[in-house]
Amino acid sequence: MWTASFSDAARSGESRSYPVTMPSRFAAAVQSEASRRPSKSPRRPASILKPTLTSSDPMVLPRASKSSTRILGTAGLLLGALFALGCKSAEKAPAETEPKPTPTVEAGPSEIRIAGSEQKHLLAERASDCSIIKQGFVVDLAALEPRTARGRSDEGAEVVTRAGRALRRLKETAEFEFWLPEAMPRVGATLLVSNAGSDRIALSVDGSRMGAVKVPDGPPRAVQIRTVPMALSRGRHTLSVSLSRKKGAPPGVEIGWVRLAAEDLGGASEEPLGANEIEDELTFGEARRQAFVLREGMALRCPVWIADPKARITTEAAMWGSGDGGVQMILRRDGESARLLAERTFERGDKPGWTPIDSGALGVSGEFVEIELRAIRAGKGSRLALSRPMVEAEPVAEAVAKRAARAFVFVLGGLSSLHEPVSAAANGLPVMSELAGEAVSYPSYRTTTTSARGVLASLMTGAPPWIHRLIENEDRLDQTLSTLAEQLSAASGRAAFFTAVPTTFSAFGLGRGFERTEEVSPTEDRPADEPLTLFSKWLSERSSQKGPLFAVVHLRGAHPPFDISREAAQLLPPPEYGGELEPRRAAIQLAHIRARRHRGDRVMPEDDWARLLAMSNAALRDHNRALRETFAALRRQGLWDDSLIVLMGDVGSGLRPNIPFSEEAPLDPEYLSVPLLIKYPQSEFGGTQVKGLYGPEDVHATIAALLGQKPSDDGLVLLPSARPDLLARSRAHVAVRRGRYATILGPYRLTGEEGKEPRLCRRDWDPACSQPREKVDPLAATLLWNWTRSALARGDGRPRPRSLEPLETRVQNALFVWGAGPI
Template structure:
């Protein structure tokens, strides 16, 4: 997932270029093992398969209402709270798993696809210290019941007039009676049902996870299965790829017969039934193989429903070994590379560089675009520049690498892409002119050569590219065969801008008399951001015109330096097997907020980035890629090009995306900064802060997220939140063994650089 500057030593202003050759990789603490080098990449990878049984904890289960199962899983519907690395503590009671509650209040969010005329809530609970349970829906009280300590019971709460409209609702369980000073658990909770009132005396068999998953043998054939009592539904949300297929075996467990359906539901369309089958049990019962094409819903956010429509009493509908896989057995993979050059431009407005913008002032990028795959839906994992850059070089999200806020440091136990390549015998170098990439932030680890170029020093902003070119010339001249990774972090469009006063005077607008100065631009804009009054935290229209002109002029010089590096690679005969990446850390932003904020809001104008990938031998040259991608996939692709094992959870190969292979069921792309997040799935955005109700909007028609559709689009809302919660939980599990987040201890040189950069005052 993707996320979020405290000065720790005195400020010093004298700084020069800092260089470290053959930098050691040792750090405090024992790091996680680096993935071993793999053989050279083959032409294709085996296609992925998604087992719906493993996804079941994140699916919805309905049987006479919606069931919320607390037994041993981490329920994602709890007041939009953040996911944890592990499920809450649970306990076994008579073979059933109960969650142990310590809090007096439990919030549960649920959505209705259709209005409900009357509602009841059933709670299976084992009280410990709690004496009473109060239940409300949308702050309207359904009732209260006295609890019998130590006795497990299913309690029903029904209101006489409790109709609920379609959309999102909040259920609140409040326990009382426990001693206030006690830190002991107050109750054990098994499950909660929200649905129409049950008939008087009617028993309810809850379809918990333990109940609906079973090994079933029909006609001698065993299958791990989802088993449902009619009428029941399992609903899993996804965004299928055009080549996605559902394969499973249908059957009836027990004597008798029943009807099974597979359907797709969404907010925009009426339910689409993909298959309806009669199935029979008993001695002659067997699995009926079913293969269903999900391409009619390609690109849509839908709920895939497995329905037990009707059946003989006591029997169950069986969905055996439900797998989603691709129609093709193989996936294209990135061609092997000997040299990888990654150029990261800081704070760039994508619309002002080729091929998205004018080409005349940046001919190198314009020419490179003709030989590259152009990714038009590429997104940063954070609005924090250091966090985004760290994901590029590590292949993991900010929550995992640890740089979530300005001033955070890379986790010491994390193995980066550079370290992995070094252990495989490769050569690595990082040249950075961006202070948030300096040594105190831990991003130097794993690089044989690490050089910094402070904005305080009297060196050109293009110096990192020049030094990278010199490094590559030496490596190529040595005639070795070791793979080499060179990362170049440039100022891009960020101040201070490397322009003389005379050069700046020629820029638009003519006769400019505003506040911006090329050398002091970062300091000036930083001081404005610190103004107490919001009205004072802005710049005028002429200032915006000059800022963009300075941005473009600075990039033009860096474009010329890039042209020299490419020319050298061609002259040395190394261009054919070079993979060249040009991207940015964060976007410039379109205003009215002052740009270059170290912890900016997670708006799309700051998250959408340029990405050009020139693959070896000009593979896929000129291809525009509209499938969504993110920074961690850059590291994944580089690792695969070197024949290395890719970082876990990085999201896949950019070459496969450029070849038109979409994520099988749709990858949610979660950007974060501190406690804020912005999740993207297709055109849908879910934006919010941990523990607060988020906003849902369609980015293709409402990129500013002005119109909240959270209650009007229940399928999209659930899909986004469930996927976001799952991504956060996965990141928390990966981060747990790496230790706590650490703040950087800034040396005087870095403090001076960050001051000129505008991040410190």
């Protein structure tokens, strides 16, 4: 059984530094890059430093973690005015070794330039992300995460090193999941093993016993299990290692790799290299590279998603040793013969050095393929070294936009696909359709969790949920994460947060950095749209603010309880309603229905559905009126044109027959898909749509960039001229909640839960995911799992701040009325 694991660390093949902008108390420490072999923990930038900036300096901002982006903010009009008044020009401060706050960014028309992206990423972050081939398929148990009786953990299954070889020390029976790139009609096994208490071990694949072998004493040695009539299909499998137990002694064995071959190798067997031996850092001349090192006849077959037909694979090759050798780069596609992309040979006596290898345009698009790197020759005492191969797509050119003087984000709860601009007017929210004429629409926007609290945390910090970990009622925002409000405060800006949604009250840490935080509880006799009134009052006090302004307004939207009187509710459809749903108690009533023990009892009569929809639309009409008034006031005050306006949903309400507004909603599209509109300064690009999967981290990056701040490393700037559509098609969209995950890349969707078997489906023609395709499309399943594991592993070891103190009674009561408290 394929079991999800979030604890295996990802490693990057590049060392890069980024400028960072944050308050001094959150200054990032300098981290050193590993000097020899990659460790199990993710690689971090070698240094994180930021020089002091003055008003004449360019503002340097990265577009995303995989494509460095520079944003240059110019304040020409402001400086011209200062010079005209005879002001002394600012002098550039000397560079500092400590990060310093971003300087004041004056409001007014100025230009933001977003540098183009080279669109390069690693073909494989680790050798274990590829199939290792050497006279069979090599399963490196030291590089895979075991599953034991203790669950997914290194406890009782740690990695040890013997004579430069990494081995997994097992103290109990363990299972390992692996992938075969090709089917095998018969299979035998050779394994690298050492006695640590057990004199015999047995191997099984998918529950079928392969055989047992005696474990030698002394240093690790290769032993063989003879070929058995066992057929293994292409795709995912589970290898089980069972240990014998000596009387009076605990079991134990140290095991490295297991090689599966279709025939007995006998004396012709040559030992392969494990993943830790393949990964190395080598220097030829003055050029040092992280590299994959292969013996003669060894190969790596790496699955990769190719989105751009002009994409190419590039690497550098060198011979490590005095012999001759050669390397081939091969493209493998399902249903087609292998195609040689490039070949390079080395002769004895050639000058040592790195030699570039380029595949040329692959000519495939929107497809999972395998790239094979094979050492065709490597003389005795020599090995072939390949610098970490890169996938290079067509570069994205520089973009230009107007800097925003202020940014206002309006988030509504309980929206769904019915509230996209094309249908919003018929479902209580015409302002969504009206704004679409001046804004850019992102129809494929998806949240990265089904927790509204988690979405707001990502919006404010730019971190995905597996980093900030603010999802449940017990969680609190990590103090080590800087918020955009804190960055703006350090830049002489002002920020405010107004919420009527109990799950985003300041008790959870979301108010950090805001000069004003206002909460409107559903237990209070206050209008549901009062956050907009409070926002307008705050804005009137800050209308002359010189630095950037930022505000987030979180409204209940279509989510109950509803600010509707009982008398008004009686006039709503259906006529002569005899059900029990009440406006003020609707969230509690829906929670009680969801909590029923038997699934068949979790249903509502048709009249209840009709009344719920009518109340939701009535609540939205009130919000629609208040939003129209707010937008009109911004226009009257001259604050509309040069502002960035975001109108979006938090999490989806869900679709029938599921009871909506669940706080434990699955990661299905109807809960992740919500509307997103962004009006850029001067309504630039208004009335257009941008394709691509985006998340709240991208919204954060966009707001930060246009306010002159550092965008999130996890986000893309969604400005249409920055071509986020090209950048997004090469990355996976990952969503998480309570041990579950859902990953989308191209037409594929991988879903799973820790401890259970994931499911792969084609979302383009099977949106219900009723036809599993793990065995039909093993390349897609392999790569999506690698992508998910690498993303989620970044959160391993991070603190998950939780409060041992109970929430205030006021907050507990608000959560209960919201349907998010204990039932």
